[in-house]
Amino acid sequence: MCSNCVRNNNNSLILDIGESETSMLDKLYYNKIFDDIIGEKIHYGPLLGGRHRCNFNTIIGSETIEIQGSQYETDGCYETDNYVCIVEAKSIECDDFNIRQLYYPVREVYKKIGDKKKIICLFIFKDKNQIIHIHKYKWNNYEKMLDIENIGYCQYVLQ
Numbered sequence: 001m002c003s004n005c006v007r008n009n010n011n012s013l014i015l016d017i018g019e020s021e022t023s024m025l026d027k028l029y030y031n032k033i034f035d036d037i038i039g040e041k042i043h044y045g046p047l048l049g050g051r052h053r054c055n056f057n058t059i060i061g062s063e064t065i066e067i068q069g070s071q072y073e074t075d076g077c078y079e080t081d082n083y084v085c086i087v088e089a090k091s092i093e094c095d096d097f098n099i100r101q102l103y104y105p106v107r108e109v110y111k112k113i114g115d116k117k118k119i120i121c122l123f124i125f126k127d128k129n130q131i132i133h134i135h136k137y138k139w140n141n142y143e144k145m146l147d148i149e150n151i152g153y154c155q156y157v158l159q
Contacts, residue, residue, distance in 0.1 A: 021089040024126060025076045027158050034078055037122065037134060037154060038085050045078030048086075048105060056107045058145045065145075072104035083118050084109050090125040097123055102137065103145050110142050120151070132156045 015030060017023070025046065028034055035041050051073050058065050076087035086109065088101045102121040109119055121137040136152035 019091055021075050021091045024091060024124070024132065025087060025089055028124070028132070028156070029076075029078075031158065033156060034085065034122075035080075037136060037152070038078070038080055038083050038120065040080035040082060042078045042080055042085075045085075046076040047079065048074040048077040048109075052105075052108065054104050054108050056111070057143075058103075058107070059143050060145050067104070067107075070100075070104060072101070072108075074105045077105065077109070079117070083120055084113060085120050085122060087122045087124060089123075092125065093127040094125040099145070099148055103139070103148070106139060106142060130157060132158065 012030065015027060029042070029046070051071055053069050053071055054067060055069060056067050058067060074086055075089040076085075078085045078087070086102055086105045088097060090097070102123065106119050106121065113119075119138070119142075123135045123137065124132060126132050132155065134152075134154045134156065135150060136154075137148050138151050139147055140149055141147045
């Protein structure tokens with residue numbers, strides 16, 4: 001676990017306006033926190049904004065399930081030399097989330113990039129003490145919806 005207090009290190013006059021999920025992600029992005037978590041400089045993003053539909057088969061236990069025309073949204077998606085990072089964010093304290101919010105975009109990104117880049121995911125929320133919690137995940141086998149692994153955790157406070 002890492003815990004960091006970060007000073008707002010940019011010259012934006014309006015970056016500190018708002019408490020939305022998008023505002024929180026913008027602050028993390030422009031203060032290079034995502035670069036630190038991913039381990040590389042972001043070249044593209046945020047990407048995949050808005051609503052999308054997906055179709056794929058997935059394995060849950062020993063059963064294959066067909067996902068047909070399901071809608072998903074991403075709060076952020078960023079691309080580096082070696083990674084695609086998909087983000088789900090909540091502007092309120094959150095103990096858990098539905099992994100489909102990350103899994104569906106993972107499957108769509110994987111269709112496009114295959115094994116050319118690694119796909120990682122971040123689940124981010126801010127608690128009542130203004131601490132931003134960032135959980136980092138990956139899928140060991142992208143075909144299995146429940147084969148998700150937590151590979152990191154950080155806390156940040158933006159001042």
